[in-house]
Amino acid sequence: MPLIYGHRGARGETPENTLASFQRCLEQGVTRCELDLHLSADDQLMVIHDPTLKRTTGQRGKVARYSAAELEQLDARAAGPAWPQPCPIPRLRTLFAHCPFEHWQLEVKSASRVRAERMVKAIAALTGEFGLEDKVTVTSSSRSVLRALQELAPQLARGLVAEYAWLDPLKVAQRYECSMLVLNWTLCSPERLRRAQQLGLHVSVWTVNEPVLMRRLADLGVDSLITDFPGLAIATLGNR
Template sequence: MKLIGHRGARDEAPENTIAGFKHGISLGILDFELDLRLSKDGQLVVIHDATVDRTTNSSGKVAKLTAKELSQLNAQFAHPLWDQACPVPLLKDLLNACPEINSIQLEMKADNRAEAYAVAEATHEFCQQYKGKTNLILTSLNRHCLTTLVRLKSPQPRGLVVEYSFPPPIHTAKKLGCQYLCLDQILCSSARVKAATNAGLTVSVWTVNELEVARKLAAIRGVSSLITDRPSELMELFQDAA
């Protein structure tokens, strides 16, 4: 089973920043999840929200800012004592800075259908040109992102991010040609995981931050990975397993 750093290591370092991913790597985490949006000039930037208000020292919509403007912001807002400024990175810059990473779930974010098409097309194009060794898994809550990848005949593994039990997650994931089912921990039951693995899906569970919850989920046969904001706390579970 893998332990996956959520947005790098969200509760321990500035989220979705190069510094945050390097922090996770320093702990021995080599598998991660991050969020992708498009900047005003069509660049893939690593940020969760539609605006920069929550995570940076500025305000405004990501889609109204260029990649250069985003790179000049400080994304350490939730970690004011962090000892270095952390810009909003381009995906390509993060991957270049962290070549040790084994795999990343790239969660495509969009707030309308047009954005979904655009971010999925840009992510597909990026993956076609990417020459690094990191395994890129394309995921989304947004069905339009995933249907775009189907239309483009993307060869990348992809996954459906699920936070509700309807529409039926396993059926939907298979219909969208997914290989991964990324379940909210509330939806993770032995029966659902068994059905998902029987359908050929790899099950990843988010966001797991409590050690006892992690122990229970890790005991479910078929759970492949746990996504956490607190990798240093959950490492204990994996050390015990070793």
């Protein structure tokens, strides 16, 4: 059975990338998660997918223009699903303190070289503070982020996120000495999976929400699935 990662927590059942979402993931017995990071104006690691606030909070503006304290005052329920209590944008520090995951996929979106270096330094410092270096893989589709990880935080495992088929993800993963390949499931052909695993890469596929697809990818031999419905994945695959 492949390992199961909650996508932004349990995105299909609770507002994504919120403390409630990650707690829901854990409650369902899924002890691995995937999340997205952006830096606040005061260089705090904030857990939010988009660089802007509109979709999840209804507010205008970029994450990078607000302090962490200001971002924590916003309610991130706007993208749904419905949830009874306000859900602030959390700091990564808050999740590290309250969510005992066995492993974290921390995705960093594309960034300039300077911003990538700031992100990587912040992640290295926080994971070191919590002693989580061996429980984290920092993932990105950005070569500037992967390069910064190589140079500034070689102690952290790296993963390449590949969403499109316009380049050979295996070559890029090798170039940046990645240990994980995070594939859009549509790119996960038997041949690509076989080649990746032969190179020692852990192949994680997203976003896998249908039971039929979960079973097909499990039979194919993927190492892990990223899903909006971690409880459904456990129920679907746990008795195989």
